[in-house]
Amino acid sequence: MSSLLTVYFTSDTHGYLYPTNFCDTQPHPMGLFSMRFPKDGNTLIIDGGDTIQGSPLTYYCHVNGVVPPVAKALNDRGYDYVTLGNHDFNYGPDNLAAYLNALNARCLCANVRDAQGRLPVLPCWVHTLENGLRVGLVGIVTNWVNRWEKRENLKDLTVSDPLTAARKAIEGLRCDVLVGIYHGGIERDLETGRLLSDTDENIACRLCEELPFDLLLTGHQHIALAGGVWHGTHIVQTPCNAAAYAKVVMDDQKRFTSALFPVPDRAALTDEEARLYGDLNAWLDKPVGHLSRPLRPEDHLVMALNGSSIADFFNLVQLDVSGADISCAALANSVRGFESAVTVRDVVASYVYSNTLTVLEVTGSVLRQALEQCTSYFDVGADGRVRVSDRFLLPKEAHYNYDYFYGIEYAFDLSRPVGQRVAQLERNGRPILPDERLSLCMCDYRATGAGDFDFYRACPHLREIQTDISELILDYLRSHPLVTIPEKHPFQTFLPA
Numbered sequence: 001m002s003s004l005l006t007v008y009f010t011s012d013t014h015g016y017l018y019p020t021n022f023c024d025t026q027p028h029p030m031g032l033f034s035m036r037f038p039k040d041g042n043t044l045i046i047d048g049g050d051t052i053q054g055s056p057l058t059y060y061c062h063v064n065g066v067v068p069p070v071a072k073a074l075n076d077r078g079y080d081y082v083t084l085g086n087h088d089f090n091y092g093p094d095n096l097a098a099y100l101n102a103l104n105a106r107c108l109c110a111n112v113r114d115a116q117g118r119l120p121v122l123p124c125w126v127h128t129l130e131n132g133l134r135v136g137l138v139g140i141v142t143n144w145v146n147r148w149e150k151r152e153n154l155k156d157l158t159v160s161d162p163l164t165a166a167r168k169a170i171e172g173l174r175c176d177v178l179v180g181i182y183h184g185g186i187e188r189d190l191e192t193g194r195l196l197s198d199t200d201e202n203i204a205c206r207l208c209e210e211l212p213f214d215l216l217l218t219g220h221q222h223i224a225l226a227g228g229v230w231h232g233t234h235i236v237q238t239p240c241n242a243a244a245y246a247k248v249v250m251d252d253q254k255r256f257t258s259a260l261f262p263v264p265d266r267a268a269l270t271d272e273e274a275r276l277y278g279d280l281n282a283w284l285d286k287p288v289g290h291l292s293r294p295l296r297p298e299d300h301l302v303m304a305l306n307g308s309s310i311a312d313f314f315n316l317v318q319l320d321v322s323g324a325d326i327s328c329a330a331l332a333n334s335v336r337g338f339e340s341a342v343t344v345r346d347v348v349a350s351y352v353y354s355n356t357l358t359v360l361e362v363t364g365s366v367l368r369q370a371l372e373q374c375t376s377y378f379d380v381g382a383d384g385r386v387r388v389s390d391r392f393l394l395p396k397e398a399h400y401n402y403d404y405f406y407g408i409e410y411a412f413d414l415s416r417p418v419g420q421r422v423a424q425l426e427r428n429g430r431p432i433l434p435d436e437r438l439s440l441c442m443c444d445y446r447a448t449g450a451g452d453f454d455f456y457r458a459c460p461h462l463r464e465i466q467t468d469i470s471e472l473i474l475d476y477l478r479s480h481p482l483v484t485i486p487e488k489h490p491f492q493t494f495l496p497a
Helices: 056-064 070-076 093-102 162-170 204-210 271-284 300-306 309-322 344-348 364-375 454-458 469-479
Strands: 003-010 043-047 106-108 112-114 124-128 134-141 157-159 177-183 215-218 225-230 233-237 244-251 256-262 287-290 326-330 341-343 357-363 378-380 386-388 403-406 409-413 422-427 437-443 461-465 491-494
Touching (some): 056 271, 134 162, 162 177, 204 225, 204 233, 215 244, 233 244, 271 344, 287 469, 300 386, 309 326, 309 357, 309 437, 309 469, 364 403, 364 437, 364 454
Parallel strands (some): 003 043, 134 177, 177 215, 215 233
Antiparallel strands (some): 124 134, 225 233, 225 256, 326 403, 357 461, 378 386, 409 422
16 A cells, blocks of 8 residues: 655654753653654654753753754754644743744644734644645644643733634544644553543543544653554654654555654754754853762652652752742652762753742641642552552653652651551651641642642642742752752651561
């Protein structure tokens, strides 16, 4: 059978353009500059969003006023269409508009509207190939952008329900094949049908059930997926940080095949790209401070059971900046760690998110509820062995939804059922009472209730600190000649006998 349509798809590249080695404990994303896609009149190259935020490069460009070459990279590779991801809003609408206006590709995102007309965004498009095939394309993004994003970054922007917007966009769309570009993920196990998430953050399966997509290009979850099928719709998704791309082929019987391809480990850079890479690395290798000892990441389960000095350090910074009674911090799925002589690279590759700080007023009861939620990270088998619960692994790894607390003394007893595992909760050696009120500092992502911490949404907001946490860490290191890291963690875990 001959091929009628070929699609090359990337998503969640997060501004990784160059070969990088920022975290020695994880596979190294090689970068978008390593990608080359063969293209003819029957080929489309598409990106699924989360493109302009999330790498040391994009952070460097943001804080130094440098125009990131992301749009140029996509233009040079012949991208035809993109959609928006939730992180593309992180630096505000003007930054997003500058990226989109520099793109040759069309941006399709049916559920985003800009009252000011800054964003050149269309809901859908019909692309006629050289062979005459009419390809309908619709882009959408998870509406949980509204929960996560800072209010000022969504000023005059509306992000509506993606299913409703997609349904409206395809009404009357005349095409031979329908392709969805969805910055959102899969809520069911595609083999068993088991529901993996009962929220509407990710609704890929519902989209396949209720709309006539032939191909759904998904993202957001960073799952390496090719050849997925749900209700007759072919589904793919790529891992994050430009580590791989998907190739999808449709034959003349409208049958799809797909595969993931790793990105080569070398990139041929132009003189301009090489200069920026050199400037980036010089900035990343700048010394910014000293710690009393190196802070090395361990296996996530080991850190959750025994404590993490990296998380303790983040909490020390957050407490110093916020003046809160208590702080909680999480670790990204991939963490570089810190040398004793800390560089900018250590910081931006260890705290990778564009988060700011929020201080909430919580009661002792809410605090206990938060800790109980954290204990659901642990699953205890019949043999007494402890492992990470599937709810933090499926449909994607979410170790960042386990929080480490500081400013209290607490203990977990994993021989008890979830919901009854907090065996100790004290502050300064005194039990915290259920109605006692305390200030708790956390990242703005967690303050929205993300990660099944919905109860935080009802807590009074005391203040916000609108500076990226990575920048707060850098400032803290610069103002403290030597940071002493405590040897003892503020909690302990009792394992089943």
